[in-house]
Amino acid sequence: MSKGVRTRAAILDEALSLMSTDGLSGLTIGLLAERTGLSKSGLFAHFGSKEQLQVAALQEAQASFTAHVIRPVLDLPRGLPRLEAFAEGWWAWNRSPPFPGGCPIQAASLELDDRPGPLRDEIAAAQRRLRAFIQQGAGMAVAAGHFRPDLDCTLFAFQMVGIAFAQTMTCRLLGEPEGLDFVRRAWRAQVTDAQGTHNQTGETSHEH
């Protein structure tokens, strides 16, 4: 890596740490200059503006999520096995992402919802991609016969996002040790509903 690339990576690293503990509004050029030992003008030379720096930090967080949570499950069989592994990976990420604070993407989703602009667009696109990934995964589970054919895969993704937010609050804010247990049981209820009431003879409740 060239020196410029290394410096850029080091800046983004610090920026993500700050974002994860203090939120996007906590990520100031002054504080970042202090942490990286660079001058403010040195920082602007790399990113042009505070907003461009924030967008780059959000993109870096997404790349990290993809590497830690998405990529490892893509080799697994399509359908429920892949969804289950993704769910566990996502909850592990939410509990302890590779940053000192919580997941900066999740926090930014609530922080930015009132502020139109490139940052909000970036985070909305990230959330849409995540939902599309879940929705597609649920669709594969339908195709594989793991889930009932009339499952609403968009609703399935919505519900899974809800569980992940509730997990963050329970595990990180309330610090309740049973948080992950709730997550797993809420997920189990969602999966059971998605499977329908097929029993082992293949009979379904729709046939009653």
Added chain:
Amino acid sequence: MSKGVRTRAAILDEALSLMSTDGLSGLTIGLLAERTGLSKSGLFAHFGSKEQLQVAALQEAQASFTAHVIRPVLDLPRGLPRLEAFAEGWWAWNRSPPFPGGCPIQAASLELDDRPGPLRDEIAAAQRRLRAFIQQGAGMAVAAGHFRPDLDCTLFAFQMVGIAFAQTMTCRLLGEPEGLDFVRRAWRAQVTDAQGTHNQTGETSHEH
């Protein structure tokens, strides 16, 4: 009201507006002085410290939630009717709380999860009270025979919190018009699960 009480109320009003659009870290004494036309020392005379001001603003947000969402449903019959009305009221609050931005309590829950101190304690206590209210409501629905006797009311509260977060993201960040429709369908699935598979003759799936 005395002049002091009126001034205090006006300050909290502005503080909540700022909090709801810019988050807790956006609530600075400088900006608040500008908005209220008071001097910084005037603000400190009313609240002692920035932290005390933030705690007071969070308490004011909770009082508003209680007045708008909790109190109106307390006259309704216990159990499912009260829970259903609470759910609708909560979603209406999440879509358009009486502040210019989103619900400051929900946003602060993710913003503060890494920062121990009085603010985090305040918001954690608020979230625990909200869950206890839902849990108690679900317990009343069990007692009234609306929900199955083996319902885990703590899990029920956890799931309902998840739906509310997913709603905020869908309606406020993604701006998807069908957001509320998802919320209602996710809630319907949760209620159906809580009711069990009782049919109209009183037969349950547990008896199959």
